[in-house]
Amino acid sequence: MKIPLSLLLILWSFAPWGTLASSAAPHRPYDSIFNFGDSLSDTGNFLRSGALAFPVIGKLPYGETFFRRATGRCSDGRLIVDFIAEAFGLPHLRPYLEIAAHGSRSLRDVRRGVNFAVSGATALDSDFFYNRQIGKILWTNDSLSVQLGWFKQLKPLLCSSKAECDAYFKKSLFLVGEIGGNDYNYPFFIGAPMEDLRAAVPLIVGAIVGAATTLIEEGAVELMVPGNLPIGCSAVYLTLFQTPNSSEYDPRDGCLKKYNTFAKYHNEYLKKALQLLQQKYPHTRITYADYYGAAMRIFRAPRHYGFSKGALRACCGGGGPYNFNNSARCGHIGSTVCKDPSAFANWDGIHLTDAAYGHIARRLITGRYTSTPLLPSHGVHNPDTTRKG
Numbered sequence: 001m002k003i004p005l006s007l008l009l010i011l012w013s014f015a016p017w018g019t020l021a022s023s024a025a026p027h028r029p030y031d032s033i034f035n036f037g038d039s040l041s042d043t044g045n046f047l048r049s050g051a052l053a054f055p056v057i058g059k060l061p062y063g064e065t066f067f068r069r070a071t072g073r074c075s076d077g078r079l080i081v082d083f084i085a086e087a088f089g090l091p092h093l094r095p096y097l098e099i100a101a102h103g104s105r106s107l108r109d110v111r112r113g114v115n116f117a118v119s120g121a122t123a124l125d126s127d128f129f130y131n132r133q134i135g136k137i138l139w140t141n142d143s144l145s146v147q148l149g150w151f152k153q154l155k156p157l158l159c160s161s162k163a164e165c166d167a168y169f170k171k172s173l174f175l176v177g178e179i180g181g182n183d184y185n186y187p188f189f190i191g192a193p194m195e196d197l198r199a200a201v202p203l204i205v206g207a208i209v210g211a212a213t214t215l216i217e218e219g220a221v222e223l224m225v226p227g228n229l230p231i232g233c234s235a236v237y238l239t240l241f242q243t244p245n246s247s248e249y250d251p252r253d254g255c256l257k258k259y260n261t262f263a264k265y266h267n268e269y270l271k272k273a274l275q276l277l278q279q280k281y282p283h284t285r286i287t288y289a290d291y292y293g294a295a296m297r298i299f300r301a302p303r304h305y306g307f308s309k310g311a312l313r314a315c316c317g318g319g320g321p322y323n324f325n326n327s328a329r330c331g332h333i334g335s336t337v338c339k340d341p342s343a344f345a346n347w348d349g350i351h352l353t354d355a356a357y358g359h360i361a362r363r364l365i366t367g368r369y370t371s372t373p374l375l376p377s378h379g380v381h382n383p384d385t386t387r388k389g
């Protein structure tokens with residue numbers, strides 16, 4: 001077959017550009033996203049695994065804002081990972097357990113990304129908690145290493161030879177977290193002393209860095225690893241650990257200082273471990289995402305960002321100073337939902353709203369809260385124009 005010269009020229013002019021784009025140029029859009037984590041980024045795995053510990057995420061008001069139905073996301077709408085996918089012109093990531101349940105009949109969009117995150121998941125394996133007699137309070141056993149196992153199971157459907165996988169994963173963004181927050185939440189909520197949890201930080205960071213290492217060995221080149229949110233600003237922490245001692249609160253935001261200090265300690269530890277990992281694998285690009293800093297903007301100036309009801313009080317809940325009531329959590333009898341979730345940063349006491357996640361995601365995408373830019377330097381793409389030739 002004779003190939004027209006014009007077509008040859010087009011192919012020729014594209015080839016070197018394509019090669020360059022997939023090796024050297026750091027600022028480029030991605031062809032797919034693979035996400036690992038917990039309820040901050042779960043788009044439906046926990047619900048599909050039964051959600052026994054938290055069945056209300058399977059019904060409204062969860063999902064009421066954007067999807068207009070409950071999808072299994074722990075929010076009224078989209079999560080940070082959804083906004084990142086949108087910014088790249090990629091579909092919202094499908095939950096792995098949905099794909100696994102339908103088998104090869106359900107491969108739509110799989111090569112554009114898959115979500116392995118599970119609400120309630122921990123960075124450490126569930127054995128760790130069972131061995132310390134606190135396993136029973138875990139929502140799920142689908143820890144980070146279980147999620148990595150799922151990724152390995154799915155891999156043959158994504159690519160076959162090592163060369164093909166390498167080429168494909170090179171253009172994929174791997175989001176490892178946020179994860180680890182629950183490793184602290186569970187013990188904190190049953191009264192574990194802060195010194196014990198501080199001592200566990202190296203273990204938990206080790207599990208996160210271990211997962212990133214596994215993914216690099218599997219071919220990941222571009223990774224983003226987020227830190228923890230300011231947990232001292234979370235309605236559940238503010239409620240469980242409320243104190244009459246006003247010096248425990250930061251006057252700038254009303255958050256509990258020592259829990260925020262703890263989150264920062266974890267984040268600093270993680271950041272340093274990631275720097276070492278980057279040195280060990282110079283061919284990769286490991287980005288630390290400062291969820292803490294990005295979210296803190298909202299907590300320091302909620303009204304500036306449109307959160308007219310402040311950032312600490314939950315939209316959906318069963319009363320109390322932060323509208324979080326453990327006996328009447330969002331979705332349960334005794335709770336009510338606010339009229340306008342976009343006026344609230346906190347959705348259900350534990351998780352944030354579509355509006356708050358959108359703000360955080362935009363800050364990450366524009367690169368001000370990531371250690372290296374997440375998007376091409378020319379800025380955020382319009383979903384309609386991102387598709388590459």
Ligand SMILES: *[C@@H]1O[C@H](CO)[C@@H](O)[C@H](O)[C@H]1NC(C)=O
Pocket residue numbers: 126130138139140141
């Ligand atoms: C997690 O594992 C433990 C011990 O193997 C088991 O007893 C428990 O039922 C599991 N929990 C869930 C939610 O699957």
Ligand SMILES: *[C@@H]1O[C@H](CO)[C@@H](O)[C@H](O)[C@H]1NC(C)=O
Pocket residue numbers: 245246247248
């Ligand atoms: C109140 O909190 C501050 C800061 O944590 C602490 O130094 C002080 O001892 C506390 N006061 C009382 C009466 O507990």
Ligand SMILES: *[C@@H]1O[C@H](CO)[C@@H](O)[C@H](O)[C@H]1NC(C)=O
Pocket residue numbers: 318319320321325326327328333334
């Ligand atoms: C929390 O919910 C329970 C059960 O609905 C209710 O009896 C209690 O008054 C609520 N507490 C607050 C502070 O609203």
